[in-house]
Each structure stands twice: as structure tokens, then as C-alpha cells.
Amino acid sequence: MSQINEEKILETLTAIMDGEQNIVEKGMVQGLQVQDGHVIFAIVVPPSVGASAEPIRKEAEEKVHALDGVLSATVVLTAENEGGQAAGAPQGGASGQKKPQPAEGPLLPGVKTIIAVASGKGGVGKSTTTVNLALALRDQGLKVGLLDADIYGPSMPRMLGITGEPSSSDGTHLDPMEGHGIKCMSMGFLVEEETPVIWRGPMAQTALVQMMRDVKWGELDVLMIDMPPGTGDVQLTISQQVPLTGAVIVSTPQDIALLDARKGLNMFRQVDVPVLGIIENMSYFKCPHCGERTDVFSHGGAKDEADLLQVDFLGDIPLDIKIRETSDSGHPIVDHSPDSEHAKAYKAIAQAVWKTACEKLEARAAKMPKIVQ
Numbered sequence: 001m002s003q004i005n006e007e008k009i010l011e012t013l014t015a016i017m018d019g020e021q022n023i024v025e026k027g028m029v030q031g032l033q034v035q036d037g038h039v040i041f042a043i044v045v046p047p048s049v050g051a052s053a054e055p056i057r058k059e060a061e062e063k064v065h066a067l068d069g070v071l072s073a074t075v076v077l078t079a080e081n082e083g084g085q086a087a088g089a090p091q092g093g094a095s096g097q098k099k100p101q102p103a104e105g106p107l108l109p110g111v112k113t114i115i116a117v118a119s120g121k122g123g124v125g126k127s128t129t130t131v132n133l134a135l136a137l138r139d140q141g142l143k144v145g146l147l148d149a150d151i152y153g154p155s156m157p158r159m160l161g162i163t164g165e166p167s168s169s170d171g172t173h174l175d176p177m178e179g180h181g182i183k184c185m186s187m188g189f190l191v192e193e194e195t196p197v198i199w200r201g202p203m204a205q206t207a208l209v210q211m212m213r214d215v216k217w218g219e220l221d222v223l224m225i226d227m228p229p230g231t232g233d234v235q236l237t238i239s240q241q242v243p244l245t246g247a248v249i250v251s252t253p254q255d256i257a258l259l260d261a262r263k264g265l266n267m268f269r270q271v272d273v274p275v276l277g278i279i280e281n282m283s284y285f286k287c288p289h290c291g292e293r294t295d296v297f298s299h300g301g302a303k304d305e306a307d308l309l310q311v312d313f314l315g316d317i318p319l320d321i322k323i324r325e326t327s328d329s330g331h332p333i334v335d336h337s338p339d340s341e342h343a344k345a346y347k348a349i350a351q352a353v354w355k356t357a358c359e360k361l362e363a364r365a366a367k368m369p370k371i372v373q
Contacts, residue, residue, distance in 0.1 A: 016063065038072045038074075040073075043057050071165070072168055077206060108242065111219075112222065113361065116149075116238060117250060118268070119249065119261060120265075121229050121230070124229075128159070131146065131327065132332050133224060143221045144182050145183040145222070148186030148188065148226050150187075151204040152196075152197050165190065166190075172214075176215055179330075180332075185217075187211070208234055208238070230264075231263055239273050245274070248276050248353060249278045249311075251279070251280060251301075252302075277352065278303075278309075278313055279314045280303065283316035285320070
């Protein structure tokens with residue numbers, strides 16, 4: 001198989017016309033990235049054109065995918081106003097957002113339960129919490145998948161110790177990567193670890209939808225979605241296009257983190273996604289030498305916040321070097337030390353999450369209209 005490069009891809013795309021010019025000359029091709037045979041780029045069109053440019057996107061994807069040396073081609077379609085602002089960009093909260101257009105075909109048709117793990121800000125250990133909860137759910141005998149929705153800062157390949165790039169067994173859909181008995185998809189499998197993804201919000205939104213729609217997830221009991229921090233485009237895309245069973249909020253105990261966690265929780269409420277509960281991460285530090293406990297970031301703030309907002313408090317996780325080391329090494333603590341105090345804490349929280357998620361599903365089913373013959 002020959003090597004593919006950007007020059008060859010752009011040369012191929014010059015055969016695709018939009019009016020009297022090809023899409024490369026018109027500057028419609030943006031964000032082109034190539035890694036080990038996997039190609040990703042966006043086609044930018046005016047908002048007035050919008051979804052009517054789908055044939056161009058499809059043609060571009062087919063032509064690039066047919067090139068020798070290309071294993072997969074992901075082409076996203078996004079619209080941009082004349083002033084340079086991407087259509088659907090934030091306009092001051094959920095009420096000011098343009099709802100993303102429905103994707104082609106069903107999203108995640110074989111997945112029974114979808115749980116988003118979110119935080120209002122970065123640095124609270126959300127990804128570490130997500131991967132350990134996923135492993136704990138696997139230990140309950142469930143078929144588990146994990147979607148890394150952090151397009152700009154993917155971390156799941158490293159945390160699950162998965163290397164390489166996804167392949168396609170049918171030539172149309174990507175096969176998810178697997179590690180520790182969990183199916184996983186992440187932008188980290190498609191770009192080099194040190195390569196920044198420099199995309200506007202709608203480009204990231206569309207790429208995320210394609211990671212759900214164009215990946216052969218198969219039959220899963222639960223898909224955990226590791227959300228990026230904040231309340232931006234990606235969060236709204238998932239909330240509005242994915243049938244979420246519920247969301248879990250991760251926060252540290254200090255006031256500033258809880259303030260941002262409250263924003264994340266309220267975002268889910270505004271888009272009618274049930275909040276399954278709050279987890280307090282880095283809740284305390286217990287010295288491994290003397291056993292003395294120190295509340296580095298205060299303690300109990302997340303439980304107080306859960307009581308205030310009338311949601312479940314799911315439990316707390318300590319600040320511990322073993323949790324950090326095992327996550328960085330690709331062997332999360334639930335797998336590395338399953339009988340440890342910390343692993344048991346994740347497993348207890350996972351049981352609580354699963355119980356509440358099942359209750360939400362049952363309640364939703366009860367509200368569905370019954371067909372009487």
C-alpha cells in the first residue's frame with residue numbers, strides 16, 4: 001500500500017466542482033489531516049447552501065476513500081457566515097443555539113443505554129472517572145462501549161492503553177478499537193497524539209456525529225460518553241441528537257469547580273436530559289505513609305450541591321497517586337487493583353449509576369403510548 005499525502009488528496013479534490021470552480025480553488029476544503037492512511041477534513045459552505053451541499057461532501061469522501069493508501073476518509077460538512085462565524089456557533093447559552101440538523105441514518109441503533117459523563121470545567125478527573133466507571137460496569141457483566149467526545153483533547157487511547165488505528169472490515173464503517181474488554185472510539189486514534197485539532201465548533205460537531213454513526217458499535221448494554229469540559233457545541237450536539245439515558249456530573253469539592261458543575265448540570269436540565277447524580281472526585285488525600293487524611297480541595301461540597309439541586313450524590317473518590325499512575329499507564333485502577341479501596345469506590349458508584357439509569361429507562365418506557373389491537 002502506497003503512502004498517501006495532503007498533496008495527492010488536494011489534487012484528487014480538484015476534480016469536484018462547485019459551480020465554475022473546484023472546491024479546492026474556492027477554499028472550501030479546510031482542516032485537512034492525514035495519519036497512517038486515515039484522512040479527515042471539512043468542506044465549508046455558506047449557510048444558505050447548508051445541507052444541499054451533501055452530494056459534494058459525499059463525492060469528496062468517496063473519491064478520497066478510493067485512493068490507494070487511504071484506509072478511512074471522514075469528511076464533515078459545515079456552514080460559515082460571510083463574517084467568518086460558523087453557523088450554529090454559541091450565541092449566549094442553550095436558548096441561543098441553532099439546533100444541529102439530524103444526521104443521516106440512526107445514531108447508535110444497537111446501544112440500549114447511553115450515559116454522558118460531564119464536568120463544568122477541565123482538570124477535575126472526568127476522563128479518569130469515566131474509564132474506571134466503564135470498567136466497573138463491564139465487571140457487572142455488561143457489554144460496554146466508550147466514546148471519547150473530547151475532539152480537541154482526546155485521552156482514552158492512552159488511558160485504555162490502546163495503540164494503532166481503526167480498520168474497516170466492510171469498507172464503509174470503522175471498527176471500534178478494543179481494550180480491557182471495552183469497545184472505544186476516539187479522535188486520538190485518527191490524529192497523532194501531539195497534533196492539535198484546529199477546527200471550528202460545527203466541524204467538531206459533525207465529526208463527532210460521524211464517530212457515532214459511521215462506527216460499527218454493534219450491540220451494547222451501555223455506551224459511556226466522555227464529554228469535553230464546559231457547555232459548548234459538542235455538549236449540545238450530544239444532548240440534542242443522541243437519546244441519552246442520563247448524565248453524570250463530576251466535580252471536585254471546591255467552590256469554583258462546583259459553580260461550573262452547576263452550569264453543566266443546568267445545561268442538561270435545559271435540554272431535558274436526566275441527571276443521574278454527582279460524583280465528588282479528589283475528595284480527600286490519605287497519606288500512604290502515616291495514614292493522615294487531608295482535605296486538599298475541601299470536602300463534602302459536591303454532596304451539599306447534590307442536596308441543593310435535588311439530585312443523587314453518587315459517592316466520592318480520593319486524590320491518590322495510584323489512580324493517576326494506573327490511568328497514565330493504560331491500566332486503570334479498577335483493572336490494575338480490583339480489590340483496592342479505590343476500585344471498590346468506583347464499583348459502588350457504577351452500581352448506583354446503572355441502577356438509576358435502568359430506573360430512568362423504565363420510567364421512559366412507561367410513558368410511551370401503548371398500541372392496543
